[in-house]
Amino acid sequence: MTETATAPVSITEGTAGSKSEQAYQAIKARIVEGTYTPGYRLVLAAIAKDLGFSVVPVREAIRRLEAEGLVKFERNVGATVAGIDPTEYLYTMQTLSIVEGAATALSAPLVGEADIARARAVNAEMRDCLQHFDPVRFTRLNQDFHSVLFEHCPNPHILDLVHRGWNRLASLRSSTFRFVPGRAHESVDEHEALLRLIESGADADTIEKAARHHRSATLDAYLSQTNTGSLSAQ
Amino acid sequence: MTETATAPVSITEGTAGSKSEQAYQAIKARIVEGTYTPGYRLVLAAIAKDLGFSVVPVREAIRRLEAEGLVKFERNVGATVAGIDPTEYLYTMQTLSIVEGAATALSAPLVGEADIARARAVNAEMRDCLQHFDPVRFTRLNQDFHSVLFEHCPNPHILDLVHRGWNRLASLRSSTFRFVPGRAHESVDEHEALLRLIESGADADTIEKAARHHRSATLDAYLSQTNTGSLSAQ
DNA sequence: AGGTACGAAATCGTATACGAAACATACTGA
DNA sequence: TCAGTATGTTTCGTATACGATTTCGTACCT
Structure with a gap:
């Protein structure tokens, strides 16, 4: 995977x-x-x-x-x-925050214990990774983690949009967390929180918001680093 | 337009x-x-x-x-x-509810008085249309109305997704409201409510929810008519 | 009579070829 | 020397041609 x-x-x-x-x-x-x-x-x-x-x-x-x-x-x-114009990056991340949030929420009821365990394992690896930080590895694990959460989304259209979003970001996968290493730590914590929400059967809206903000927080971290202006009027 | x-x-x-x-x-x-x-x-x-x-x-x-x-x-x-498999219709509408909701919310702060007035005019036409009901005309006006609300969305990716969604539905445009004529009346009312929200500068989240539910309500009306099963676990 | 095998027709997939547009460069005239 | 034009090269856009694959009809065998 x-x-x-x-x-x-x-x-x-x-x-x-x-x-x-x-x-x-x-x-x-x-x-x-x-x-x-x-x-x-x-x-x-x-x-x-x-x-x-x-x-x-x-x-x-x-x-x-x-x-x-x-x-x-x-x-x-x-x-x-296609170069990754900072503006493009911003647009893509924002779009992804929306569709991935929705996909995660829709897929939550279908995520079983095994999936949760798998996700948690990946997240543990990520936490390990925080010591001798390797942005490339970290970002790949990050995708693995989220894949587990949204891959069960029953709506193939939405799932497709999520995949496209990730694809567009793939070109600068290696760099995402290189730019905002500080964000990595929070990210791992938010992952755990997200897992807890899903485990406890939180309602779709709560999960959606959590997933969305998790992503837009990364975006904001990136933006404040490169001061391109913020979008999170949400 | x-x-x-x-x-x-x-x-x-x-x-x-x-x-x-x-x-x-x-x-x-x-x-x-x-x-x-x-x-x-x-x-x-x-x-x-x-x-x-x-x-x-x-x-x-x-x-x-x-x-x-x-x-x-x-x-x-x-x-x-591509035929419009009821299942496909369902997927498309659900996807649209999400991206259009987001687009509407993002575009709300940029919608001026002139736009509001225009939208209201269209909605008035729709209300008129309720007398001697013409599904084709009604559905076209419906698109016009929503276009005004989401067209200012500053994120071109999201806007593109919305357009694609509408396009896919275009083939059965004429029939949408033919199947659920009862829904037309509520629809007009919800439009007015949506306009009020935008006018009053409601926060993005509220607008997004309203726009999303407005659409998924139409979907649900359609589903309960054809009993294909519901998706609105949200 | 039912089912299978074979063959012809329809349709797609890809290669090759040529014309058209855009870009870079050199040349001419002041 | 510099602007403007002419020319050449690169690269794309589309037409035509042919081989490959599927589909459907028909004849044959059981």
């Missing part, structure tokens, strides 16, 4: 194996793992030659990535890896 | 004029206006010939529509206009 997030539900299963799909996966992987850094120019012909097939599937793959916000595209000019 | 909702923000402006874009608009229009009914088979070659250009742009257009959920696609088989 550490792998690079699930594919959008909107794409039909049977699509696997098609070259478009392969191209999509390949390019996405390179963006996420950092081979293609933000601003990098994605030249169709080049990628096609590199991957070994023609430009048509590559083109389609890039359009899909565009729809997900991972690349920016300009007609007759080309595609570039 | 009665036109068929805005294009997703994710697509760059300059794309206009390209045949892909034209194809996209054309096909979408036909789906929304009902020329292509749910289940209709979208054959690439046929559409291409009909529109006057080759299959490549058409293909791309269809993939975009797939990403928006307007068509279903199966590899090596083809695309069909």
Whole structure:
């Protein structure tokens, strides 16, 4: 469950194996793992030659990535890896706080004891991680933790939105907690609080608020660090 | 502002004029206006010939529509206009209730007196409409009303999600209130209440809840009519 | 009569090819 | 020297062509 997030539900299963799909996966992987850094120019012909097939599937793959916000595209000019403009980061995090909050709340009643235990284990690892702090590892564990909580969400649309949000952040996954190391400690505590809420069968609204604020608190920490202005009028 | 909702923000402006874009608009229009009914088979070659250009742009257009959920696609088989499975309707409405609620709340502080007046005018028309009830007209006015309230949302991502939601529902726009005519009356009243909240500068959370419940109430009305089971555990 | 195997038609997926737009550069004229 | 224009290169957009896959109808066997 550490792998690079699930594919959008909107794409039909049977699509696997098609070259478009392969191209999509390949390019996405390179963006996420950092081979293609933000601003990098994605030249169709080049990628096609590199991957070994023609430009048509590559083109389609890039359009899909565009729809997900991972690349920016300009007609007759080309595609570039979407940089993470601080503003973009802010928008994405805010959106994620909303949909992830909702997903977590909806999924809460379906989270069993086993899941809770698993989440708690992950959180323990995170607490360990606080000693010799490794932002990359910490951020990955953070995703694992939250995945357990929202993955049972019965509404596939919402779940898909959550996945997309995480994906967009993936490019700067490594850096999130590097910028706000102080936030890491609180984060672990809030995780435990969130688990308690779910265990005790708190009502959906309470859980939603908790999950949402947990995320927007991280956002605010980031903002006050880079003083870009705040959004949390909520 | 009665036109068929805005294009997703994710697509760059300059794309206009390209045949892909034209194809996209054309096909979408036909789906929304009902020329292509749910289940209709979208054959690439046929559409291409009909529109006057080759299959490549058409293909791309269809993939975009797939990403928006307007068509279903199966590899090596083809695309069909996405039917509105009651379950799908339910998922979409629930998602919309969440994102639209958030968008409305975020946009509230930016809604001026002129906007309020405009919204109130639309709502008055809706009230009029209650006499000799015309579901199609009523539902369109309903979209106009809500557009005024969420269109100022400063977060383009969220706004985009709202637009997508409305788009998916567009296919059965005409029928929404046909199924639950009784709901129309309450709806108008809730609109006025919502306006009062915004006018009085109520806090974001209150507005969000009101907007969300306004929508999920419509959903529930629909569900109790078709007894498909409820989702509003919130 | 029912079911299976085979074959033809329909449709999609991808490669290749060419025209069009955008960008960079060099050149001309003041 | 500098502005403005012309030219060349890069890269995209779309058309056409062909191979691959699925689907459906028909004939055959049991």
